[in-house]
Amino acid sequence: KNEVEQSPQNLTAQEGEFITINCSYSVGISALHWLQQHPGGGIVSLFMLSSGKKKHGRLIATINIQEKHSSLHITASHPRDSAVYICAPTYGNKLVFGAGTILRVKS
């Protein structure tokens, strides 16, 4: 069983839409990262959270420790949000990556 499950694998949205990407993990974690990777490979760390909710601009990340689930929301999506979004739970000192969600936002 995969330690990290992300859904959906692919997502196409119209500009302005509200987007949600989900991440489920199998055992207790110490923290969870959300990463963004643009074509060409560059990775940006969007959030690191261990409880509750964090917000940065149009991005919101939430985590429910009891349900072992995290979500990344993008409000008022824009074509520049098109990228791969990866969740990465931290189990002790080990970082495990989800397969990623490919997001395409059309104008």
Add this chain to the structure above:
Amino acid sequence: KAGVTQTPRYLIKTRGQQVTLSCSPISGHRSVSWYQQTPGQGLQFLFEYFSETQRNKGNFPGRFSGRQFSNSRSEMNVSTLELGDSALYLCASSVDRNTDTQYFGPGTRLTVL
């Protein structure tokens, strides 16, 4: 503040050779982690160095090794290269990976022929 830099950006090697990749972290960051990204396996954790000591290691063979210098710069080495080692190798630095955001470098694209 300068970001994380990696050198070289692109590298072509042949099977059996060895390779050394370099990572310079953001000033003040003591933790450097290395990751491998391939189309088939996605992102995988290689190892992490903190204050010149390897603190964590992923599930990679002993051909993959690394070190960290007193100025926090880190190198990773892959010996006896195999075709399957072709990948994007990323390093990331943070003040402390366990508690802080990681900042990723642009990566080194290694092709093994």
